[in-house]
Amino acid sequence: MKKIDLVIIGGGPAGLSAAKMAAESGLSSLIIERNFKIGGQLVKQTHMFFGSEKQYAKTRGIDIAKILVNDVLKYSDMIEIMTGTTVVGLYKDKVVTLLKDEKYIKVKTKAIIIATGASEKVLAFEKNDLPGIYGAGAVQTLMNVHGVLPGHNVVMVGSGNIGLIVSYQLIQAGVNVLCVLEASSEIGGYKVHASKLKRLGVDIKTSHSIKKAIGKDYLERIIIGKLDDKWEFIEGSEEELIVDALCISVGLSPLSNLLSMIGTEMKYVSYLGGLVPLIDENYETSIENVFVAGDVCGVEEASSAIVEGYLTGLVVAKKLGYIHPNYDKLYLDFKAQLHNLRSGPFGEKLRRGLEEIMR
Amino acid sequence: MRIKEHPILTFEEKKKLSFFFDGKEAYGYEGDTIASALHAMGVKVLSHSIELNRPRGLYCAIGNCSSCNMIVDGKPNVRTCVTMLVENMKVKTQVNKGDIYEKD
Numbered sequence: 001m002k003k004i005d006l007v008i009i010g011g012g013p014a015g016l017s018a019a020k021m022a023a024e025s026g027l028s029s030l031i032i033e034r035n036f037k038i039g040g041q042l043v044k045q046t047h048m049f050f051g052s053e054k055q056y057a058k059t060r061g062i063d064i065a066k067i068l069v070n071d072v073l074k075y076s077d078m079i080e081i082m083t084g085t086t087v088v089g090l091y092k093d094k095v096v097t098l099l100k101d102e103k104y105i106k107v108k109t110k111a112i113i114i115a116t117g118a119s120e121k122v123l124a125f126e127k128n129d130l131p132g133i134y135g136a137g138a139v140q141t142l143m144n145v146h147g148v149l150p151g152h153n154v155v156m157v158g159s160g161n162i163g164l165i166v167s168y169q170l171i172q173a174g175v176n177v178l179c180v181l182e183a184s185s186e187i188g189g190y191k192v193h194a195s196k197l198k199r200l201g202v203d204i205k206t207s208h209s210i211k212k213a214i215g216k217d218y219l220e221r222i223i224i225g226k227l228d229d230k231w232e233f234i235e236g237s238e239e240e241l242i243v244d245a246l247c248i249s250v251g252l253s254p255l256s257n258l259l260s261m262i263g264t265e266m267k268y269v270s271y272l273g274g275l276v277p278l279i280d281e282n283y284e285t286s287i288e289n290v291f292v293a294g295d296v297c298g299v300e301e302a303s304s305a306i307v308e309g310y311l312t313g314l315v316v317a318k319k320l321g322y323i324h325p326n327y328d329k330l331y332l333d334f335k336a337q338l339h340n341l342r343s344g345p346f347g348e349k350l351r352r353g354l355e356e357i358m359r
Numbered sequence: 360m361r362i363k364e365h366p367i368l369t370f371e372e373k374k375k376l377s378f379f380f381d382g383k384e385a386y387g388y389e390g391d392t393i394a395s396a397l398h399a400m401g402v403k404v405l406s407h408s409i410e411l412n413r414p415r416g417l418y419c420a421i422g423n424c425s426s427c428n429m430i431v432d433g434k435p436n437v438r439t440c441v442t443m444l445v446e447n448m449k450v451k452t453q454v455n456k457g458d459i460y461e462k463d
Contacts, residue, residue: 034422035441041421046367060367119423129426131403131416138420138440146395147370149360173362217414218403255423 002107004030004080005320007096009087009258010115012040013302014294016068017309018113018316023075025317025324030107031072031079032098034086038072039065040117041137042302044144046172047165050190054337055303062144064302090262092287111289111316114259115309118252118273118295123157126212128248132219136166136249143173151245155222156180157210163249164193170247171200178241179203181210183227190346210246211238219246252299264290271353272298278359282315283308286359291316298353300341307337361399378448385450393439393450394420394427405429405439407454429453 006022008015011033019029031038045061056064072079082100089097094112098105120135122128132151134142136158139150154175156167159182167177180197185207187194194204207227214221226237253274260266264285265278276297277285284291293312294305311334314324324330342350362370373388380397387396394405394417405427406415418426422441431437432449435457439450 036443062368119421120419122418129408129413129415131405131414134417135419135424138418141420141440142395142398142417143362144368146391146399147362147365147368148395148399149362150398151360172366174364218416 001095002105003109004028004107005110006030006113006316007032007107007109007111008113008115009096010040010117010294010296011035011038011081011083012115012117012294012305013042013064013068014117014296014305014309014312015040015113015115016072017306018115018293018313019079019309020068020071020075021310021313021324021330022317022322023072023078023313025314025327026322027313027317027320028078029080030109031081032085032087032096033081033083036084038081038083039069040302042068044137044140045165045302046144046169049301049303051301051303051341052337054333055306055341057303061302064306068306087258090258092262094289110320111291112262113291113293113309113312113316114296115292115294115305116255116258116296117305118254118299120248121251121253123210123248123250125210127215128213130213130215130219131217132215132244133213133246133248136162136247139245139247140166140169143169149173149175150247151243152176153178153243154245154247155210155224155241155243156247156249158182158249158251159187159189159194159204159206160249160251161189161193162252163247164189164197166247166249167202168193168196168200171197171202175245177202178243179205181208181224182206183209183231185229209233213246219244222246252295254296254299256296259285259290259292259296262287262290265359267357269298269353269356271349272357276357278357280359283312284315289316289319297357298350300350304338304341307334307341310334311338360401376444376446378444378446378450380450381452387444389444391444393429393431393437393442393444393448395440396444397439397450405452407452409456412454428457430457435459 006029042065085100293308430451
């Protein structure tokens with residue numbers, strides 16, 4: 001059995017930052033990533049981030065990914081990376097089982113940081129499984145990583161930041177965005193993203209949603225309609241649109257399955273996107289030395305995932321006897337950064353959600 | 360449908376890779392996943408639902424939703440959105456749960 005002090009599951013912003021901070025403290029780790037490369041979902045985000053300089057604000061996601069990956073590669077003697085590897089089992093005695101190239105590998109560890117991120121939610125409507133209907137993030141991957149277009153005429157469902165940003169990126173790639181549908185009476189995302197779209201003439205239809213998709217083998221048309229204040233379709237408001245792609249951007253839910261497997265105490269918190277683990281102020285779950293970082297404990301932005309990664313890496317290292325020379329200063333700084341990222345009216349639901357999972 | 364011009368990204372011409380899709384010759388480029396190569400060719404139906412045989416395509420592109428599972432080199436249930444395209448790969452549309460005795 002392979003032995004390593006720290007296993008980090010997920011090579012996205014949270015996992016990479018955790019590995020870097022652990023290494024800076026003197027603790028070696030193994031990063032497990034199921035994709036064929038590390039960087040997580042940042043590798044497809046061509047837009048510039050907000051936040052402060054410490055979280056690489058005004059830098060494009062694709063460039064932040066490069067910075068984080070380089071940081072980890074600098075510690076190649078301390079950080080081992082396994083890509084194309086899926087965790088298939090997680091046990092209370094801190095044995096992690098992996099599948100890589102059809103080989104089954106067992107790893108014994110002392111601490112685990114679960115940084116698996118989140119996945120896109122689906123929306124219920126007639127024929128929502130037709131090919132041509134995608135998660136908005138999937139379209140982002142297709143376009144920005146592979147350079148392939150999802151279609152020519154697209155409608156976006158959901159006006160949160162992802163919906164707005166991906167709509168803009170579709171236009172940048174040369175796709176016609178017919179409209180953005182938003183079930184609520186108000187646009188969900190930041191005004192700055194919405195304004196950019198509006199300036200390009202994209203109609204953001206509030207109190208509207210998709211009623212059904214039409215097509216034999218793949219999407220050909222959709223029926224949209226106006227919603228009343230109970231989110232029911234208003235009769236006679238239906239409209240048919242000819243589209244060859246539809247993007248669903250109705251939020252994300254934490255990929256917390258592994259936590260359920262190891263048996264940490266969990267709670268369903270809608271403000272955080274779904275089922276999340278109970279955590280203490282250092283992101284330690286109800287099982288000692290099992291930590292979480294990033295979207296897996298509540299859907300936020302990559303900026304917070306990075307800071308949560310740094311924080312857990314720092315704390316885990318200390319628990320295992322590797323104390324960072326600047327521990328106290330860094331600890332307070334990371335805490336303050338998280339506080340700042342979550343302040344303001346957009347962070348309100350998040351703050352309430354996080355209160356619910358504090359143990 | 361590949362992006363030719365983009366204000367932020369550049370997509371360099373990469374090495375062409377030929378493969379087989381349902382027995383017919385097809386091609387993609389180095390760096391493509393199986394699903395992105397098929398998409399670029401305009402192929403949207405990648406799989407079928409097990410009970411009602413409804414067509415299924417790419418949905419999540421991160422290996423999470425199983426909507427793009429296909430038979431690759433005789434192996435069923437391969438997540439084509441996270442599997443890199445390799446020269447001469449044999450890719451087939453899957454219509455059932457997958458058969459361990461599948462022949463490519």
